[in-house]
Amino acid sequence: MVEKYIFGIDIGGTTCKAGLFLEKGELLEKWEFPTDISNQGEQILPKVALEIQHKLAEYEIKQIDVVGVGIGVPGPVSEDGVVNGCVNLGWGCKDVSLELRELVGCDVKVDNDANVAALGELLAGTGQGKKSLILITLGTGVGGGIIIDGKSSKGAHGAAGEIGHMLVNPLEEQCCGCGRKGCLEQYVSATGMVRMGKRMIRENTVIPTRLVEEGLNTKLIFEEANKNDQLAQLIVEEVGDILGMAIANLGVIVDPEIVVIGGGVSHAGQILIDVITKHFQKYAFHACKSTPICLAKLGNDAGIFGCYGIMVPTK
Numbered sequence: 001m002v003e004k005y006i007f008g009i010d011i012g013g014t015t016c017k018a019g020l021f022l023e024k025g026e027l028l029e030k031w032e033f034p035t036d037i038s039n040q041g042e043q044i045l046p047k048v049a050l051e052i053q054h055k056l057a058e059y060e061i062k063q064i065d066v067v068g069v070g071i072g073v074p075g076p077v078s079e080d081g082v083v084n085g086c087v088n089l090g091w092g093c094k095d096v097s098l099e100l101r102e103l104v105g106c107d108v109k110v111d112n113d114a115n116v117a118a119l120g121e122l123l124a125g126t127g128q129g130k131k132s133l134i135l136i137t138l139g140t141g142v143g144g145g146i147i148i149d150g151k152s153s154k155g156a157h158g159a160a161g162e163i164g165h166m167l168v169n170p171l172e173e174q175c176c177g178c179g180r181k182g183c184l185e186q187y188v189s190a191t192g193m194v195r196m197g198k199r200m201i202r203e204n205t206v207i208p209t210r211l212v213e214e215g216l217n218t219k220l221i222f223e224e225a226n227k228n229d230q231l232a233q234l235i236v237e238e239v240g241d242i243l244g245m246a247i248a249n250l251g252v253i254v255d256p257e258i259v260v261i262g263g264g265v266s267h268a269g270q271i272l273i274d275v276i277t278k279h280f281q282k283y284a285f286h287a288c289k290s291t292p293i294c295l296a297k298l299g300n301d302a303g304i305f306g307c308y309g310i311m312v313p314t315k
């Protein structure tokens with residue numbers, strides 16, 4: 001029988017990550033190429049098409065043997081593959097599915113980058129063998145993807161899974177990037193954690209600590225917490241408390257089989273998982289208390305696995 005192939009391409013603001021897969025899931029090759037965002041990103045899709053053509057020639061694959069191309073983009077995507085504004089790529093409203101299909105001549109499916117990362121973790125990472133999963137990525141911002149019955153949830157406006165903008169503190173005075181006040185990412189993203197840490201350092205008068213405001217970063221906070229610095233431990237506890245509460249709330253809405261934590265902040269490792277789990281246990285609805293909270297496994301590769309995943313219907 002002739003082999004069939006699937007391309008998974010995760011388009012980021014500076015780099016596109018690409019993977020060539022066999023239809024049954026084996027990754028043959030992964031590679032990267034720069035994202036050209038000049039002129040409202042008009043060269044992005046032609047470049048993606050070119051990369052695909054080159055790879056087909058290199059592997060001597062006939063176009064008829066390509067099942068399709070799964071695409072991840074950093075912005076909201078409707079069910080029919082229309083991107084509704086991608087600031088990082090310079091795109092306004094764009095029918096990515098249709099435009100790329102015309103360039104490559106095969107089926108194209110598109111989803112949000114956080115959703116494909118979540119699907120990637122479900123198919124080939126920490127969530128392997130599961131049907132439902134929530135991925136929370138703690139980076140510069142907080143991203144989220146929700147998978148139910150093996151499919152990502154997009155919602156009516158492509159906003160489902162925007163976990164970073166769950167309201168957790170209506171008393172907050174500073175603005176979030178989204179224009180509201182008190183969103184989850186204002187406290188538990190890398191930027192948010194440092195902001196909160198600096199605030200706690202300023203207000204602290206009694207707790208002995210080695211932490212100072214200048215040069216504070218999340219790596220330092222976790223390192224000092226591991227070395228028993230009391231204020232660092234307090235900051236980590238606060239992050240765990242807020243995330244634990246947010247995950248407990250997600251539990252009564254989605255009730256996933258597993259919650260996966262990824263992104264740069266997750267490099268802190270087990271100390272982060274332990275503190276989130278402790279506070280989650282305190283807040284969780286009784287039926288959801290056993291939901292495991294785990295570290296993501298695939299890192300930056302989660303996207304390409306998820307892009308592959310949107311081209312194959314899960315059983």
Ligand code: ZN
Pocket residue numbers: 164165176177178179180183
């Ligand atoms: Zn927000």
